[in-house]
Amino acid sequence: MxxxxxxxxxxxxxxxxxxxxxxxxxxxxxYIKIAPKIxxxxxxxxxxxNRFPDGVEEKGFYEKDSPGGTPPxxxxxxxFSETSGRxxxxxxxxxxxxxxxxxNLAALEMHIVLSQIESYEKPDQLLFDLDPEPxxxxxxxxxxxxxxxxxxDSLGFKSYxxxxxxxxxxxxxxxxxxxxxxxxxxxxxQFGKYLARDSDLVVSELSQSQDPGKVYVDYLQNSVGRTMIxxxxxxxxxxxxxxxxxxxxxxxxLNPEELNVFTVKERKKNPWAGFWENRQRLEVG
Amino acid sequence: xxxxxxxxxxxxxxxxxxxxxxSIGLVNVPVKMYTxxxxxxxxxxxxxxxxxxxxxxxxxxxxxxEMVEWADVGRGYEVRKGEFVVFTKExxxxxxxxxxxxxxxxxxxxxxxxxxxxxxxxxxxxPDKSGDAYSLLRAVLRDMGMAGVGRFTLRTxxxxxxxxxxxxxxxxxTLRYAYEVVDPNDVEALxxxxxxxxxxxxLATKIIENLSGDFDIMEYQDTFRERVEKLMDKKxxxxxxxxxxxKQEEVKELMAALQETLQKLQGT
Numbered sequence: 001m002x003x004x005x006x007x008x009x010x011x012x013x014x015x016x017x018x019x020x021x022x023x024x025x026x027x028x029x030x031y032i033k034i035a036p037k038i039x040x041x042x043x044x045x046x047x048x049x050n051r052f053p054d055g056v057e058e059k060g061f062y063e064k065d066s067p068g069g070t071p072p073x074x075x076x077x078x079x080f081s082e083t084s085g086r087x088x089x090x091x092x093x094x095x096x097x098x099x100x101x102x103x104n105l106a107a108l109e110m111h112i113v114l115s116q117i118e119s120y121e122k123p124d125q126l127l128f129d130l131d132p133e134p135x136x137x138x139x140x141x142x143x144x145x146x147x148x149x150x151x152x153d154s155l156g157f158k159s160y161x162x163x164x165x166x167x168x169x170x171x172x173x174x175x176x177x178x179x180x181x182x183x184x185x186x187x188x189x190q191f192g193k194y195l196a197r198d199s200d201l202v203v204s205e206l207s208q209s210q211d212p213g214k215v216y217v218d219y220l221q222n223s224v225g226r227t228m229i230x231x232x233x234x235x236x237x238x239x240x241x242x243x244x245x246x247x248x249x250x251x252x253x254l255n256p257e258e259l260n261v262f263t264v265k266e267r268k269k270n271p272w273a274g275f276w277e278n279r280q281r282l283e284v285g
Numbered sequence: 286x287x288x289x290x291x292x293x294x295x296x297x298x299x300x301x302x303x304x305x306x307x308s309i310g311l312v313n314v315p316v317k318m319y320t321x322x323x324x325x326x327x328x329x330x331x332x333x334x335x336x337x338x339x340x341x342x343x344x345x346x347x348x349x350x351e352m353v354e355w356a357d358v359g360r361g362y363e364v365r366k367g368e369f370v371v372f373t374k375e376x377x378x379x380x381x382x383x384x385x386x387x388x389x390x391x392x393x394x395x396x397x398x399x400x401x402x403x404x405x406x407x408x409x410x411x412p413d414k415s416g417d418a419y420s421l422l423r424a425v426l427r428d429m430g431m432a433g434v435g436r437f438t439l440r441t442x443x444x445x446x447x448x449x450x451x452x453x454x455x456x457x458x459t460l461r462y463a464y465e466v467v468d469p470n471d472v473e474a475l476x477x478x479x480x481x482x483x484x485x486x487x488l489a490t491k492i493i494e495n496l497s498g499d500f501d502i503m504e505y506q507d508t509f510r511e512r513v514e515k516l517m518d519k520k521x522x523x524x525x526x527x528x529x530x531x532k533q534e535e536v537k538e539l540m541a542a543l544q545e546t547l548q549k550l551q552g553t
Contacts, residue, residue, distance in 0.1 A: 004540060004543045004544065004547065005543070009539075012535075012536065012539075025535055025536070025539060028539060029538070029539050029542055032539065032542045032543050032546050033542055033546065035546050035549075035550065036546060036549045036550060039550075096546065096547065096550060100543075
């Protein structure tokens with residue numbers, strides 16, 4: 001058989017999601033089929049892996065540093081990490097080979113920073129992370145997301161939404177590249193405060209993020225080096241869910257658990273197709 | 286009707302492992318004995334992985350970790366946990382049956398009357414020097430369908446044995462002692478089983494009739510052995526060993542998906 005990749009797939013029969021009997025083969029197939037959609041969101045930025053070599057029912061581990069045995073064709077980016085106290089060789093995933101190599105490492109979850117390496121301190125997107133605290137759940141997050149969209153629309157912003165793959169929702173604005181993280185953080189924080197004033201459901205402060213039945217608008221992710229689950233990344237949930245970009249009009253009545261390793265790769269829709277062509281300014285005209 | 290195996294495959298032994306005589310009363314039949322059953326499983330030695338240096342075992346005391354000389358090694362039998370009765374090699378040797386180059390036949394029985402469960406390991410007997418007595422015994426046993434039953438000491442163990450004719454040869458088969466065989470009636474899980482109803486019984490009979498055929502051992506191959514042999518050949522030729530990915534249908538599908546994605550990515 002002709003070699004299509006620069007490495008060999010290994011342990012394809014390993015079961016990674018025992019509840020659904022999803023093998024590594026299925027995970028790799030997912031990333032093969034989703035590659036045309038996911039690569040533009042991974043490219044040129046640090047990716048932090050959450051690896052589950054023994055499947056999602058066993059403990060996984062975060063990996064920032066390129067692991068031993070990283071092939072020479074994988075691009076890395078050396079940078080001193082404050083939290084680790086040493087220089088880290090971060091993995092940069094620009095191409096199909098790297099993506100599938102990561103999938104073969106059982107890096108089910110791929111988390112991205114909100115800026116590219118060449119302008120590390122300048123975010124190219126801004127994130128509203130809507131995080132419901134039980135008993136609030138997905139439906140409450142949907143309600144807050146619609147209110148958020150209305151407000152963003154009225155100010156002339158074009159916003160993009162994806163499921164987190166768990167209970168939450170992520171609303172993003174692609175940005176032109178001359179803001180810094182303190183500005184994007186402040187923008188999201190102010191927006192959260194504004195929504196919280198008009199709604200009993202919304203809280204905007206970290207200290208309230210655990211308040212039962214509330215939806216927290218997390219603004220702190222908009223910081224240097226912080227990560228977000230990449231659009232189209234799998235999640236390490238028992239249902240093998242995907243953090244899935246969706247159309248706003250799909251949101252009502254959506255069951256996020258149905259967006260999984262089997263269904264998302266078959267979706268014809270490409271709701272975020274225009275994401276990078278719609279970079280926006282934050283100043284309101 | 287027992288169907289003979291078309292081809293037995295094991296390599297014939299080059300040397301006899303024992304020679305002596307079959308004693309039937311005052312009649313002696315000189316014979317040589319050859320191995321018939323070969324354990325063809327691979328024998329691997331423990332070696333150091335990176336330089337194949339063979340490892341040796343050492344006798345080490347489990348309490349103080351000291352090496353123990355062969356002269357100081359005894360045979361302990363654990364009668365209760367941690368409590369041993371110790372024998373010396375000399376004591377045990379004195380108890381062993383003496384080997385006297387004889388296969389003693391006590392009586393003859395119809396071969397088919399012997400319960401197969403007692404049959405253990407078979408050896409080929411061939412004539413030693415003169416073949417006359419051997420041929421006679423072979424012809425008579427074959428013609429009458431009888432087998433001689435007796436005793437035989439091989440190395441240090443005495444066995445009950447059976448001698449019968451098989452494919453033109455006399456075979457010696459060691460037998461198991463009665464105390465070595467479990468009676469299924471003594472297995473608790475088999476007690477109090479009910480007889481099936483007649484309908485179920487008829488149905489099961491039909492299923493078995495549909496799956497009936499002739500017994501043929503050649504239908505069963507040792508696939509593990511074949512794979513080890515293949516890998517061994519490659520290693521001996523100095524080829525790099527890559528663990529072969531399974532060539533299942535689903536892997537082909539994976540490659541097809543990859544092909545498609547590559548085309549899509551090139552198109553953009």
